[in-house]
Amino acid sequence: MNWLLILLLVPAIGAVVVALLPKNSPELAKQVALGFSIATLVLVIAMALQFDAQSTEPFQFVTSTPWIESFGISFALGVDGIALVLVAMAAILVPVVILAGWNEADHSDAPTKGYFALMLALEVCMIGVFSAIDVFLFYVFFEAMLIPVYFLIGRYGGARRSYAAVKFLIVSLFGGLFMLASLIGLYVVSQREFGAGTFDFGALTQLGMDSTTQRMLFLGFFFAFAVKAPLWPVHTWLPDAATEAQPGSAVLLVGVLDKVGTFGMLRYCLQIFPEASQFYTPLIIVMSLIGIIYGALLAIGQTDIKRLIAYTSISHFGFITLGIFVLTSQGQSGSTLYMVNHGFSTAALFLVAGFLMSRRGSKLVDDYGGVHKVAPLLAGFFLIAGLSSLALPGMSSFVSEFLVLVGTYVRYPLVAVIATTGIILASLYILWLYQRTMTGPLKPGCEDIKDLTGREVVAVAPLVALIIGLGVFPAPALDVINPAVDQTLAVVGVGDPPVGVTADCDFADGCREEGEGQ
C-alpha cells in the first residue's frame, strides 16, 4: 500500500476513534489522539527516509486512482521535496500541539474529545493538501480544511470565538470560490488542448495558454492563496482567528494552514501559469514588502500577546511570498525552508505564550513583568522562540531569511534593502515583548506563575531542538528542497541571474536554455 494513503488513513482512523470514545474519559481521548499523531509522525519519518532527493521524477510515492473519469479527476497523491518537508512539519507539529494543549479543551462547553478528534481530522486535510497532485483533489482538501478549523476556533476558542470563526470561514470561502472558477477555466483549457480535460498537475504544467487566459486564471488561484497565506491587504482575518483560537489551534492555523497559501503559490501559481506569474511579479513583490513592514509595525504596537504573534506572522509571510516571486533558486529554497522554520518558531512562540497566559489568565502584555524570576525555564524557552522569530544567526530562521534576501538581492537589490528593515523591526517587536514581560521588577499578579511542567518541556523541547538543529545544519532539509525548487524554476522557465554562486552556474545555464527554448 502506498505511503501517502497510509498517512491519510492513520490520522483519519484516529479522528474517528477519538470521536467515538466515551465523553466522560477526556484523558483517554487525549492519550489515544497523541498515540495516533505519534504513529503518523513515525510513518512520515519512515517515508522521508525512503525519499530519494536525487531522483529525476517530479513526484515520489505516487499513487493514482481514477475518481470521476468523466471530468479527468483522479485521486492522485505524490510528494516532491517541498511537499515532503511541509508534510513532515505538519506531522511534527500535531503531536507537539496535542501534548502542549493537553488541558486546552478542559474548560470548554464542548466535549474534550472533540478538540482532539478535530485536530486529527485537520491533520488528514493538511497531509492531503500538501500531497495531492491532482488539482481538483487539492481544491477539495483546501476547502475541507476549513471545517475542522472552523470548529476548533468556533467551539473551543476565546470570548469572541464565533465572530472570529465566522470571519475566517467567510473570507476563506470567498477566496476559494475564485479558485474554483479558475479551476473550471483550467479544465476547459486542458479540454481544448488535450482533447479530454484533465486535472492532473503534471499535464496542466504542459498547457500552452495564451497570456490573457493565463493572467485571468492566475488571479483566481492567487487570490485564494493570498487570503490563505495571508498577504496584505487580505490578512485581516488572521489576527482575529489566531487570537481567539486556543494556542494549540493557533499553531496549526498559522503554522501549517497558512503555509498552504504560500505552498499553493509555489506549486500551482508559478508552475501552471509561468508567464502570468512573471507578469504579476512587481505587484506581488510590492504587496509582500508592504506586508513585511506593515505586519512588523503593527506587531510592535500590539498589547495582546497572541495578536502580536499573529502580526509577526504577517510580516514573515511577506518574506516567504517575496522569496517565491523573485524567481531565484536561493529565494525559493529560502522560502520553502522559511515555511518550515516559521512553522516551528511560531509554534514555539504561541505555545510558550499559551503556557504563560494560562498561568496568569491574561492576554495583555502589560499584565506581565519580571516573569523570568519566578519561571526561568519558561522565560528561557520564550527567549529562544523569540530569537528564532527574529532570525538570529544560529537559529533556523536565519538561514531561510538570509537565503530569501540573497535571492532577492541578485535580482532586485532595492527590494532586498527595503525588506531588510523587516529584520530590524523584528528585533524590536520580539525583544521589546521579552523585555516587558520577562525582565524588570516582578509585576503584581505574576508572583504565582509556576515554571514549566515536565509535559510542557517535553512538548516544546523538540521544537527548540529543531530550531537550533536546522539553524546550525540546514543541509538535510535543503538537500530535499533544492531539487524540487530547481524543478519549479525549470517549469517556470526562469534561470538565476548570472551573478549567482558558481556552484549554481551549471544549473542556471541549463535552465536558461530551456527557458529560451519554450
Added chain:
Amino acid sequence: MNGVLESFASPEIRYALVAPLLIVLGGGVLSVLVEAFVPRESRRTVQLFLVTAVLLASFIWVVRLAGTNELAAEGTIAIDGPGLFMQGSILLVAMVSALLIAERHVDPAGDAFASQASALPGSVDEKAFTQQGWLQTEVWPLFLFCVGGMMLFTTANDLLTMFVALEVMSLPLYLMSGMARRRRLLSQEAAMKYFLLGAYSSGFFVFGAAMLYGFSGTISFPGIVEAMAADPGNNGLLIAAIGLLFVGLLFKIGAVPFHQWTPDVYQGAPTPATAFMAAGVKIAAFGGLLRLTYVALGGLRWDWRPLMWGVAIATMLTGAIVALTQNDIKRMLAYSAIANTGFMLIGVLSTNPSGLSSTMFYLLVYGFTTIGAFAIVSLVRDPTGEATKLSQWAGLGKTSPLIAGAFTILLLAFAGIPLTSGFTSKFAVFSAGIEGGATPVVIVGVFASAIAAFFYVRVIVLMFFTERAEDAPAVVVPSSLTAVAIGVTVAVTVILGVLPQSVLDLADKASTFIR
C-alpha cells in the same frame, strides 16, 4: 364494405414499449374510481397503495426497457435512451414527492391540502370543513395524471402528441397549485396566474406547431427533418414557428423572459406540490425541449442557437441577481430554480451528445436536491403555517442542527460546491458548453454561479451564525415519510457529488435520440 375494412389497418401501438406510460395513466383512472367508490375512511390507504404500486411497476418496466431504441404507437412516441432516462428520472422524483404529499404529521390540521378546495376562502363552509377535520385524497388522481403527462412529454415524437402531453401534465398542476390549506388566497392567485399564463403559452405552442405543419406538411419530427432537408431555402415560416414553439417550452421550464410565474406559483402552491412541480416539470419540459431542438430542429441549430444563448445568459443572470434580493425562502428557491434553468440551457445549446447527457444528469440530481429543499421548508413552521420569511430562519442551526445541516448540504449543492451533486452537474454542462463552442455563455455561467453562491451562503450564515429571531419558528418533527424523503434527497445529493461516475456513464449511454 370489405374494401374499406382491408384498407383500414389498425394502428400498431406496441404496448410493451408504452407500458410504463399506460400503467401510470391507467393508475390515474383507477384512482379517480377510488375517489368515487371507496368509502372515505379507507380512501387514503387504498390511494397510497395504488400510487406506490403504479410508480414502482412503471419504474421497473422503464428499467426493463433500458437500451430500447424504437418507435411506438405509429411513430408518435419514441422510446429511446433519453426518453427512458427522463421517464425514469420523473418516476424517481415522483416517488419522493409522493412521500411529501402523503405527509400528515406536519400541519396540525392534517395535510398540506385544503379540506375542500371548492369552498371559498374565509367562508362559513370552509370553517365547517376545517372544523370537521376533512382531509381530501383527490390530489392523488391529479398527481398520477400529471406524472403520466410528464412521461409522455419526454417521449412525444410529434407535435400533436407533445401538445396533448403538455396539457395532460399542466392541467393537474394548475389545480394542485390552488389547493393549499393555508394562505388560500395566495394559493388560488398562484393557480390563476399559472393557469392563465400557461394557457397563453400553450396557445403559442399550438400556433408554432400549426406553422411548422404548414411548412413541412407533417407533424412528426422525422418528417419535419425531411421537409427541412428537402427545402433548405424557405425559412420565414420556419423561424416564426420555432420562435412560437420556444415560447411555449421556455415558459414551462421557467426561462427568462417567461419566468414571471415561477416565484408566485412556487410561493403560493402547497409546498409538497411545489416540490413535485419544481422537480418534475423541469425534467419533463427539458425533455421535450431537448427532443424538439435535437431531433426536429437539429438541422436549424445555427438559427436558434443565438436566441438560446441570449435566453440562457438572461436566465442565469436574472435568477442569480434577483434571488439576492428575496426575503422569502420559497421565492428565493424559485429564483434559484430560474438560475439553474439557465445553467441547464447551456447543456441544451451545446447541441452535442455531452450536452444531452449532462442536461439529463443535471435534471435528475437537481430534481432530488430541490425536493429535499422544499421538504425542509415544509417543516419549519410557526402557528400560522410555514415560516417562509427568511428572517425567521435565523439561528435555526442552533435549535435544529440536523435539519439546518441537511438544508446546508442542499444549498451547497445549489451553489455548486464540490463534493455535492450540484458541482458535478454544473461542471458537466459547463464542459459540454465549451465543447459545443458556447464559451462566452459558460463564462457568464461561472460568473452567475459566483453571484448565486452568495445568497446560498447568506442563508447558511443566517441559520448558523445569527442570533435567534423573536418570532422564531419551530421545526416540526415529521412522520417517517418526510424524514425518508429528506434523507434520500440529501443522500443522493452527496453520493452523486462524491461518486457520480456510474450515473454519468448511464446518462452518457442514454444520450442518443432515435431519429
